[in-house]
Amino acid sequence: MTPNLDREKQLAAQQAVQYIQNDQIVGLGTGSSAVHAVQAIGRLVQEGLRIQGVPTSIRTKELAESLNIPLLDINEVEAIDLTIDGADEFTTDLMLIKGGGGALLREKIVASLTRRQIIITDSSKKVEKLGKFKLPIEVIPFASHYVMNQLNQRGGKGVIRTSGDKPFLTDQGNYIVDTDFGLIDDPAALAHELKTIEGLVGHGLFINLTHEVIMGMGDTTQSFR
Ligand SMILES: O=C(CO)[C@H](O)[C@H](O)COP(=O)(O)O
Numbered sequence: 094m095t096p097n098l099d100r101e102k103q104l105a106a107q108q109a110v111q112y113i114q115n116d117q118i119v120g121l122g123t124g125s126s127a128v129h130a131v132q133a134i135g136r137l138v139q140e141g142l143r144i145q146g147v148p149t150s151i152r153t154k155e156l157a158e159s160l161n162i163p164l165l166d167i168n169e170v171e172a173i174d175l176t177i178d179g180a181d182e183f184t185t186d187l188m189l190i191k192g193g194g195g196a197l198l199r200e201k202i203v204a205s206l207t208r209r210q211i212i213i214t215d216s217s218k219k220v221e222k223l224g225k226f227k228l229p230i231e232v233i234p235f236a237s238h239y240v241m242n243q244l245n246q247r248g249g250k251g252v253i254r255t256s257g258d259k260p261f262l263t264d265q266g267n268y269i270v271d272t273d274f275g276l277i278d279d280p281a282a283l284a285h286e287l288k289t290i291e292g293l294v295g296h297g298l299f300i301n302l303t304h305e306v307i308m309g310m311g312d313t314t315q316s317f318r
Pocket residue numbers: 122123124125126127178179180181190191192193194195196197200
């Protein structure tokens with residue numbers, strides 16, 4: 094039977110929001126899994142939960158505002174207690190590819206400030222090795238040609254993401270280059286190497302940032318720590 098992936102995301106979200114406690118600062122992720130978490134948080138806030146949220150994208154900010162979740166600007170916070178976000182791929186040793194929704198840069202900044210990063214996914218996101226999902230890489234438009242050549246020299250075939258007939262623009266006004274490196278043998282080494290390319294402002298490899306993945310699976314959930 095084909096799994097109901099949206100239901101799995103919802104189950105994972107419902108489990109993750111149970112970690113939230115009063116007076117915490119909570120990072121709000123981006124994507125369809127994170128939408129379930131933000132909606133669940135909105136319901137809890139309506140029932141009296143006191144938290145302040147830090148959104149990882151403009152669209153999550155708008156959703157949170159529509160649900161009356163109190164928000165903080167990231168520049169007002171020293172640390173975030175807990176963040177709930179999605180992923181495009183994860184391994185059981187908690188390495189991720191993120192950025193399918195184009196919010197990877199803000200998501201990584203929020204994750205870097207976060208004490209407990211919880212990733213919620215459906216069962217299609219678990220992989221042995223990262224890299225089937227093309228790695229989203231954020232580049233400043235001025236450098237896109239240069240960066241794509243540099244990626245090519247490192248074995249990565251990149252394509253600028255489009256929205257209609259125009260390049261997709263991130264919340265920072267940058268491009269996303271979806272890059273095929275094949276299956277990635279050493280994600281940490283690649284992550285390190287990518288940061289040496291001028292004009293590349295972020296990439297979707299999340300290494301050592303995640304504390305738990307909660308994966309929906311059928312009618313239940315499975316946790317990886
Ligand atoms: O990284 C992301 C957005 O930049 C998302 O978390 C990722 O794309 C997963 O999305 P979804 O929950 O819709 O499957």
